[in-house]
Amino acid sequence: MSVRVRMAPSPTGYLHVGTARAALFNWLYARHHRGVFIVRIDDTDQERSTQEYEDEILASLRWLGLDWDEGAGVGGPHGSYRQSARYDRYRTAAIELVESGRAYYDERSAEELDELRKRAKSEGRHPGHYIRRPDVAADSGPIRLAIPQDERVVFDDVVRGTVSFEPQDLDDFVILRSDGSPTYHLASTVDDVDYEISHVARGEDLLPSTPKHIVLTRALGHDAPVYAHLPLLFGTDGRKLSKRHGATALNDYRSRGYLAEAVFNYLATLGWSPDADTTIFSRETAIEAFDLEDVNKAPAAFDPDKLAWMNGEYVRGLAPEDFNTAVRPHVETAMGRGLAEEEWRQFEQISSLVQERTKLFPEAGEQVVFLFSDIESYDENSWQKVMAKEGVAEILDEALRALSDLEAWTAAGLETALRSMIEKIGVGAGKALQPIRVAVTGSSVSPPLFESLAVLGRDRSLERIARAREELG
RNA sequence: GGUCCCGUCGUCCAGAGGCCUAGGACGCCGGCCUUUCAAGCCGGAAACGCCGGUUCGAAUCCGGUCGGGACUGCCA
Numbered sequence: 300m301s302v303r304v305r306m307a308p309s310p311t312g313y314l315h316v317g318t319a320r321a322a323l324f325n326w327l328y329a330r331h332h333r334g335v336f337i338v339r340i341d342d343t344d345q346e347r348s349t350q351e352y353e354d355e356i357l358a359s360l361r362w363l364g365l366d367w368d369e370g371a372g373v374g375g376p377h378g379s380y381r382q383s384a385r386y387d388r389y390r391t392a393a394i395e396l397v398e399s400g401r402a403y404y405d406e407r408s409a410e411e412l413d414e415l416r417k418r419a420k421s422e423g424r425h426p427g428h429y430i431r432r433p434d435v436a437a438d439s440g441p442i443r444l445a446i447p448q449d450e451r452v453v454f455d456d457v458v459r460g461t462v463s464f465e466p467q468d469l470d471d472f473v474i475l476r477s478d479g480s481p482t483y484h485l486a487s488t489v490d491d492v493d494y495e496i497s498h499v500a501r502g503e504d505l506l507p508s509t510p511k512h513i514v515l516t517r518a519l520g521h522d523a524p525v526y527a528h529l530p531l532l533f534g535t536d537g538r539k540l541s542k543r544h545g546a547t548a549l550n551d552y553r554s555r556g557y558l559a560e561a562v563f564n565y566l567a568t569l570g571w572s573p574d575a576d577t578t579i580f581s582r583e584t585a586i587e588a589f590d591l592e593d594v595n596k597a598p599a600a601f602d603p604d605k606l607a608w609m610n611g612e613y614v615r616g617l618a619p620e621d622f623n624t625a626v627r628p629h630v631e632t633a634m635g636r637g638l639a640e641e642e643w644r645q646f647e648q649i650s651s652l653v654q655e656r657t658k659l660f661p662e663a664g665e666q667v668v669f670l671f672s673d674i675e676s677y678d679e680n681s682w683q684k685v686m687a688k689e690g691v692a693e694i695l696d697e698a699l700r701a702l703s704d705l706e707a708w709t710a711a712g713l714e715t716a717l718r719s720m721i722e723k724i725g726v727g728a729g730k731a732l733q734p735i736r737v738a739v740t741g742s743s744v745s746p747p748l749f750e751s752l753a754v755l756g757r758d759r760s761l762e763r764i765a766r767a768r769e770e771l772g
Numbered sequence: 773g774g775u776c777c778c779g780u781c782g783u784c785c786a787g788a789g790g791c792c793u794a795g796g797a798c799g800c801c802g803g804c805c806u807u808u809c810a811a812g813c814c815g816g817a818a819a820c821g822c823c824g825g826u827u828c829g830a831a832u833c834c835g836g837u838c839g840g841g842a843c844u845g846c847c848a
Contacts, residue, residue: 424775464775506843598841609798611810
């Protein structure tokens, strides 16, 4: 059987990391089996669907590297399409189901339906227990599918194994709204049939809907696809992933400078791994090793710390020029202005040192602003820890003396000069160098000192040391 | 309430009856390196929810129990 899978986001919000992860697994499965990956825009919720969200979701998918297949026979421009373009098809399908007796119009009011649900609940039954075809046929209102009550719905879920539902626990759900628009259940099922979807891998939240989709598919005269229900994503506190846990929109990670490769890798490790001890792996490795059967059943927690670590792994693996390109906008953001080419060349002199200690790009930007703008204020903790100590004034005086007539203002020259100063005054290297670092960079955390001084230049370096000396009184 | 799903270190993943005194990763703790911070290296603490059963032998199979989650809509 050839593999044809789809990703079906609703354009009612940004692409959630959980949805992205489901898309990723579908994509991996398709690529592993050299099958087809389709993106379907489930915009049957006309109230909340917007073009803006649709564009954003597609852009996020592209950024992650999840390309969908053109010419997949779905009629859309690029192997993606909108359900809103197919309303006639869904309506026709629903009406045919009514004509064949598989579905019916339901004129009952919301109040009547509520009564039936309440009654079922009070009897300890499934709420939909009594939502069945009324004795008197109607010819308007929403269309409901009549669930055959004579047999259980059983299916083999690729990740969960055999799952079964009793028909009395399935209500006759609405497939076509009274305004003629299809519900998600109808549109999704009809599309899976029409586009010959072989495997449906989606979030576990849809597991209770699956028996309905199977019954509907059969009513349409087809065999159901293979289902795989993926575990949901949670926060590290075990609660549902929400804004409290940080960004939940994939796009936020993109705009914060996370590398797509890192996000791809991290998302893939949530519920799956290529083997016992590989954590960092390429797309190719993932494609090679991936199988839906190996996906975990249990929900996974999204851990921002681990993602940050992984991003750092990828940042360090970047070619220097790629790192420079990626970090530049973040330096400029930290600066609050664009960088002149002259300044940029200065940065490039120490960029490899910055790259080594970068996990997240915004942090890297903040670490180098001292190169291009005056120190407006010293970092509070750094000052307390380093400057508010005995003998610091003397150390700065000595540094000024040692450096003011230094011939070779290079990292090597600076190191020689400062080390002989250290020997002369007889204090530890750390104790002597830290005050200089704070004076020059404003913080006790910075790129390596000698290189920083070299790039900053003689005048500004000496100026800053002198100014810090004055602050000390 | 009802239906369904899930349950290995704090977190992610490995483990498909003996290879498990449970392995790898993040995080955490300690050390080395070192001008800071990172990186790197070395070491450490840390888990099979619980109770029964099957078996010579169970993290792995079965039952129960407890806990968590999803769904329960003319949203998806």
